Amino acid sequence: MEFHEEAFVLSARAHGDTGVVVDLLTETHGRHSAYVAGGASRRMKPFLQPGARVIADYRARTSDHLGSARLEPVGEGPSVLFDDGLALTGLAAAAAVAQGALPEREPHPGAFLAFEALMAAFQIPSVWPAIFVRFEAGLLEDLGFGLDLSRCAVTGTMDDLIWVSPRTGRAVSREAGAPYADKLLKLPPFMLGAQAGLDEGDVRSGLDLTGHFLEQFVFHPQNKPIPSARVWMIDKLAEQRRL
Numbered sequence: 001m002e003f004h005e006e007a008f009v010l011s012a013r014a015h016g017d018t019g020v021v022v023d024l025l026t027e028t029h030g031r032h033s034a035y036v037a038g039g040a041s042r043r044m045k046p047f048l049q050p051g052a053r054v055i056a057d058y059r060a061r062t063s064d065h066l067g068s069a070r071l072e073p074v075g076e077g078p079s080v081l082f083d084d085g086l087a088l089t090g091l092a093a094a095a096a097v098a099q100g101a102l103p104e105r106e107p108h109p110g111a112f113l114a115f116e117a118l119m120a121a122f123q124i125p126s127v128w129p130a131i132f133v134r135f136e137a138g139l140l141e142d143l144g145f146g147l148d149l150s151r152c153a154v155t156g157t158m159d160d161l162i163w164v165s166p167r168t169g170r171a172v173s174r175e176a177g178a179p180y181a182d183k184l185l186k187l188p189p190f191m192l193g194a195q196a197g198l199d200e201g202d203v204r205s206g207l208d209l210t211g212h213f214l215e216q217f218v219f220h221p222q223n224k225p226i227p228s229a230r231v232w233m234i235d236k237l238a239e240q241r242r243l
Contacts, residue, residue: 003029007056008115010099012048014040023099024056027112031102034058034069047073050095051119087122089233090132094118096227101139101218110142129242130190130198133206145217152176162187169213185209204243
């Protein structure tokens with residue numbers, strides 16, 4: 001089994017004295033783990049950080065074996081964020097969510113493209129927290145658990161959608177959801193269209209929404225908690241009043 005394509009590094013851990021095992025997110029081959037000889041060297045460490053973009057030359061004897069890869073860096077990668085600790089926290093959270101949610105060796109091109117868009121957004125402080133919510137919503141959709149925000153699940157109307165059912169992931173209008181408001185999840189307007197504004201509390205509502213379904217449909221069935229890096233990101237956003 002072989003492939004040669006661009007990938008994002010999700011994580012890297014030491015393996016032996018000089019090597020590392022990296023977790024890579026590729027567009028056409030999904031998430032792959034690979035051994036990188038010499039990955040612990042000072043020269044290679046900078047482009048084995050989460051979010052680094054590389055060209056991976058991957059080989060494995062069979063699909064069941066841990067493959068090996070030679071990596072070459074593409075662009076500046078996460079180094080452009082080194083002066084923005086909050087963005088680096090978001091990057092770590094995105095990599096942890098993608099690594100924990102995506103099954104290995106299963107193509108998910110939508111997840112790759114969502115991660116790519118989020119990486120670009122991290123350079124825009126006022127924008128990336130909302131894009132992070134969209135990234136998680138895209139991840140859910142690519143895994144088959146997409147939210148249906150097109151119309152009210154009760155009345156069929158497309159107007160005044162402000163809630164989401166925590167059971168079905170379908171939108172609910174203000175009028176239909178009023179009697180059950182304490183049981184429904186808030187739907188921030190920015191998740192309905194790019195033209196919607198971003199008000200205080202919207203990012204928190206969005207993260208509560210995607211976090212609920214990631215836990216219900218993705219992490220709980222695997223007996224995994226929501227990644228701690230995501231919890232840490234939310235705490236840091238709250239400290240800086242970015243929610």
